[in-house]
Structure formats: C-alpha cells, structure tokens
Amino acid sequence: MAEKGIFAGLPWWVQWVAVPVVVLVVFGSLIMSVLGFVIGLLFKALLLVVLVGGLIFVVKKFTSSSSSRGDW
Template identity: 80%
Template structure:
C-alpha cells in the first residue's frame, strides 16, 4: 500500500483520500453511529427503569417491615 502513495504529494494522502472515503462511506458511517447512539440510549433507559424499580421495591419493603416491627 505504501508503494501506491509513494510518488504522490502529501495532500493526496492526507486530504483527498479521506474526503473520498467520507463521500463514499459517509452515509454508512452516519448509519452506524446513529445505531450505536440509539442502542446506548435504550440501554440507559433500561438501566434507569430497573434502578427506579429496585428503589421503589426496596422503599416499600423496608417501610412495610419497619411497620411490622412495631
């Protein structure tokens, strides 16, 4: 791969090739990033809901057990 770029100017390697890659694969990159962000958001919502459920269950079970101690 190095032999291909050996005789070319620096701007071809560091500007033109990445721009062409972004044009060709840009929609794919955006789709993958969007999917990853969507999955992370769903995981965050799931964790928040489970934490809230655990909090509510512990709150009610601790208050009911303290009432039975009376």
C-alpha cells in the same frame, strides 16, 4: 523516506486530505447509520439501567416501609 506503494510520488495532501474526503463521501451514510445505531444502543442501555435501578429503589423503599408498618 521513499514510500513504496499506491501513494508513491503523490503530494502529501492526496493521502491525508483527498483520500479521507473521498472515503467519507462514498461511505458517509453507512458510517453515520452505524454510528447512530451504536449511540442509540448505548442510550437504550443507559435508560434500561436507570429504569431498573429506579424500580429496585422504589420496591425496596415500599417493602421496607410496609414491613415496619406491619409491626404495629
């Protein structure tokens, strides 16, 4: 298999080890900040869903108990 391009004639480890390491060193902080932002956003969205669900549960529980109490 003859590869034509920038990696032609170089050992396999250059393409599969050295280049990804260089990319991680150069762009590592950017990748980590984007990853941290996405994880933080997912956590906040999950927290929002839990809080809204809990609020709806509490409101329904109190409104159903107060309407049944109002019948006496």
